[in-house]
Amino acid sequence: QKEVEQNSGPLSVPEGAIASLNCTYSDRVSQSFFWYRQYSGKSPELIMSIYSNGDKEDGRFTAQLNKASQYVSLLIRDSQPSDSATYLCAVKKQTGANNLFFGTGTRLTVIP
Amino acid sequence: SQTIHQWPATLVQPVGSPLSLECTVEGTSNPNLYWYRQAAGRGLQLLFYSVGIGQISSEVPQNLSASRPQDRQFILSSKKLLLSDSGFYLCASDRAYNSPLHFGNGTRLTVT
Numbered sequence: 001q002k003e004v005e006q007n008s009g010p011l012s013v014p015e016g017a018i019a020s021l022n023c024t025y026s027d028r029v030s031q032s033f034f035w036y037r038q039y040s041g042k043s044p045e046l047i048m049s050i051y052s053n054g055d056k057e058d059g060r061f062t063a064q065l066n067k068a069s070q071y072v073s074l075l076i077r078d079s080q081p082s083d084s085a086t087y088l089c090a091v092k093k094q095t096g097a098n099n100l101f102f103g104t105g106t107r108l109t110v111i112p
Numbered sequence: 113s114q115t116i117h118q119w120p121a122t123l124v125q126p127v128g129s130p131l132s133l134e135c136t137v138e139g140t141s142n143p144n145l146y147w148y149r150q151a152a153g154r155g156l157q158l159l160f161y162s163v164g165i166g167q168i169s170s171e172v173p174q175n176l177s178a179s180r181p182q183d184r185q186f187i188l189s190s191k192k193l194l195l196s197d198s199g200f201y202l203c204a205s206d207r208a209y210n211s212p213l214h215f216g217n218g219t220r221l222t223v224t
Contacts, residue, residue, distance in 0.1 A: 043215040104155040
């Protein structure tokens with residue numbers, strides 16, 4: 001079983017719609033959760049961090065965490081063509097180095 | 113906030129040639145440092161990580177090596193490149209428990 005699983009997509013949404021990206025993780029002791037955006041040919045860029053159950057909003061982005069279900073999601077409201085990218089979910093377990101696990105990413109395309 | 117410098121941005125090397133990629137971090141002290149590789153269209157593969165000067169852990173046995181001669185300097189090397197070493201190499205850093213990972217801009221290596 002993979003540590004972090006994401007639907008690889010591709011996910012296509014029309015401009016202005018809500019894009020919903022999902023991620024599940026296997027280890028219940030996971031502490032920290034991150035979403036990265038990676039444009040083609042570029043390095044991953046951190047867009048959201050979430051540490052406790054519930055929702056966290058930042059502009060058009062909302063991260064949702066449900067530790068009981070071991071599920072984290074990212075909602076992008078009013079999707080724009082510039083949101084077209086691969087979104088990586090990352091989960092950090094307990095403490096120390098080398099405790100961060102990435103999903104394989106979901107490719108999102110926003111259609112104008 | 114921390115800044116990660118990587119160079120060069122692109123590199124084309126023949127099979128059998130040596131490799132040296134350098135990464136330096138600004139804005140933090142005693143960071144954890146990582147080298148990742150991303151093959152075209154694939155996920156992130158952790159190659160090496162370091163929690164301090166001279167301390168290197170290898171995640172994948174291969175013809176690559178890493179060194180950390182200074183607190184904020186991380187070097188990826190190879191004595192003889194293989195075709196399979198082609199990819200996008202990313203240096204990353206995090207600082208403390210629960211802190212997110214930050215990436216440099218990456219080096220795209222093509223071995224011909």
